[in-house]
Each structure stands twice: as C-alpha cells, then as structure tokens.
Amino acid sequence: MGKKLLDTSPTERADAAANRQRILAAAEQLFAEQGPQITMSDLAAAAGVGRGTLYRRYPDVASVAIALLDVHEQALQQQLLAGPPPLGPGATPRERLAAFYEAMVDLLERHLPLALGAELGSTRFTTGAYGFWRAFIASQVRDAGLRDDTLPDVLLAPLAPEVYQYQRHERGRSVSEVKAALERLAVVLPN
C-alpha cells in the first residue's frame, strides 16, 4: 500500500508525472522567452494540458518559477553548508558574505526571468530559500560578534531580483560592477 508522505507525490501516477515534466519544461522555456509575465493559461497551452490540470499542481505562476529555481538554489545552499571556503565554513564572516554576494549574482544573472517570476505577488519573503539566505547571513553576523537580528534582511535587500534587473538592464551596469558594489557592503561585518 502506498503511504501518503508528501502532498505533492506520494505515489504519482505515470501520466501525472509526465504532465508535470511537460509543465516544468514548458515553463522553463516560456520564462526564458517572454520574461516573467506569463499567465496560467499561456503555460497550460504551452505545456499542452488543460487549465485544470495545471491548477491541480501549481496554484499560480510564481509556484512554478519557485519549483524551477529551487533546483539551482539548492546547489548554492549545499556550498554554503559544506563547501570549500570562502563560501563554506573556514573563511572569515566578511569573506563568506562577500563570496555569498558573488554567488548570488551569478545565480541571478543566469536565472533572472525565473527569479522575477518567482515573486509575483510579494512571495519573496515567504519562500523557503529566503529563510535559508537569512539564516546564513545571520550566522555570519553573529560570528562577526554583532548582535543584530534586523541586519540580515537589510543585507539581503539589494539581492532582490527587481533591483538586479534594474541595475543590469535599466542602468546598464556590468556584472562585475554590481558584484563590486555588493562586496563593499561586506565591510559592515567587523573582521
């Protein structure tokens, strides 16, 4: 007997699993092609499934984007937890923060449409990923000898996808310029 452990797929039927793949594949392409302004109807049509089928799994476009981003974010999270310095443990808090900024910029640069799509409707802070980033920064703040629970959110704010998009494509800044500006922030952590 199949036990129900996850609400998403305790024992997902074969056709259902196939449809999930088609949805995710279509979403990846749609996001890349036309940016974050895609609708559930678009997505259903592109995936070749009915709207009801799509809604069965994902309540809105943001959820789909989050699911796609998740894969890429987990790689970075692993690096932070157990990778080599300066991302992983071993470097000073300031160095780790700077390395984190650089890695996040790389991630944003590669997946900007997804990142933008993931926060349609102020989902930004409720994402599991956001909590992870904050926990990481909070840990660096503490290791640096500071006692400030609010600072992590402040230090994360410049990584908002909209800010990054604005800097890159509205203001025309280069990737390394953005990185340089962000890494300046790392000096708020005493050495």
Next chain:
Amino acid sequence: MGKKLLDTSPTERADAAANRQRILAAAEQLFAEQGPQITMSDLAAAAGVGRGTLYRRYPDVASVAIALLDVHEQALQQQLLAGPPPLGPGATPRERLAAFYEAMVDLLERHLPLALGAELGSTRFTTGAYGFWRAFIASQVRDAGLRDDTLPDVLLAPLAPEVYQYQRHERGRSVSEVKAALERLAVVLPN
C-alpha cells in the same frame, strides 16, 4: 487666453478641480483603511465619480498613490538640499547618509500603505523621487572619495517599502531596530 503649460492642468475647470480633490481625499482614506490593494473601481466609487472620470486623470492606482506621496517626499527633499545638518549640507557623508536613512524610515512608517501602493507594477525605479534619492546618495558617495555608480542603488534597496513592511509587520521589528540596522550600512562610506 490660457496657455497650455502643463498637461495636467493648464486651465482646469472648476468642477474638474473639485473632483480631483475628492479623488485624492478618497484615495488617502482608502489606502489607510484597506492597504494598497484597492482597485480603480473602488476608488471611483469611494470618490463618488464615474470610472471614466477617474481614468481621465490617473492611469492606475499607483499614480494616485505617487501623487499623494509626492507631497510628503518633497518636504524631505527640501531638507536634504538646504536644511540644517546632519540632513542638509555641512555634515560628513557618513552622517548625512545615516540621517537620510532615519528620515526615510520615519516617512515609511507614517505612509507605508501609500508607499506600497505607489509601486504596484514595478514603478519603483521610474519614479522621480527614486531618482532624487539616488542622486543624493551618489553625491555622498562621491564626497566620501569613492567612485562607484552602482553603490547608490545598493544602498537604497533596503528602503524598499516591501522590505520595510516585512521587517516591521512580519518579523515584528521595532522602528528603532530597523533604523539601527540601516545606519550600520553607513560605514561603507569612509570618513
């Protein structure tokens, strides 16, 4: 003969001016009561005018919020340009930046629903006000001896209304905690 100088009101008719006031008054109240999620229909109904009348002046809710915010923002802008230190000229860049953060937090605290309403649809960066804030910070960055055109946008990011709302009402931080965290950022400017 009346010359057409402004697209909004070269020679605004008396009844039109009255309606504009009713719209702005109704908007101020609606934003305060039910947050930023008000619709053009709501607003028209609350102001006691038809939808067509409302659309004649404001293309969307964000525009109305921006118009309302503008009044309050101009006061701060005046202080930055010609007020007494530490906001106005005379203090060190670092001090002025810190004072700016504090003043902006006060403004956000007082008008958060408006600030949230003003950026429905990523209008954030295209506002005239945003340009002013950036120019101010850019000037402080320069006066501190740095040459970094990207830093101002980074330093402004934590002032995004959504970030402030999250810190205050989701995370339960106090006004002074937020101020303290922000003022820590000022150390990126050398003294």
Next chain:
DNA sequence: AGGCAACTGGACACGATGTCCACTTATTCG
C-alpha cells in the same frame, strides 16, 4: 478483467481593466 481512485480538460462565473461615446456643464465671447 474489472473497479476504484487519481487524473484530465474545458466550461463557467467572477472581478478588474481600459476604452469609448452620448450627454452634461462650465466658461468664453459676441
């Protein structure tokens, strides 16, 4: 093989948007 439950797709009702235009009103000018 057969029955059940998961799954599917599209129709539906709803709410918001932005436009359009016939009508009304303020203002100007003879």
Next chain:
DNA sequence: CGAATAAGTGGACATCGTGTCCAGTTGCCT
C-alpha cells in the same frame, strides 16, 4: 445675457486572467 464650444462626466462595453467545478477518461492494483 445667452449662445457656442470645448472640457468634463459617467457608465456601458468588450476583453482578459483567475480559480473552481465536475462529467468523463485513464492508469493502476488486485
């Protein structure tokens, strides 16, 4: 003062996206 005219008004309309719902289908297990 009383047309004439342009500015202003309000609500109907068409459109679009959303989210729900359910009758019919299909995979899977025994």
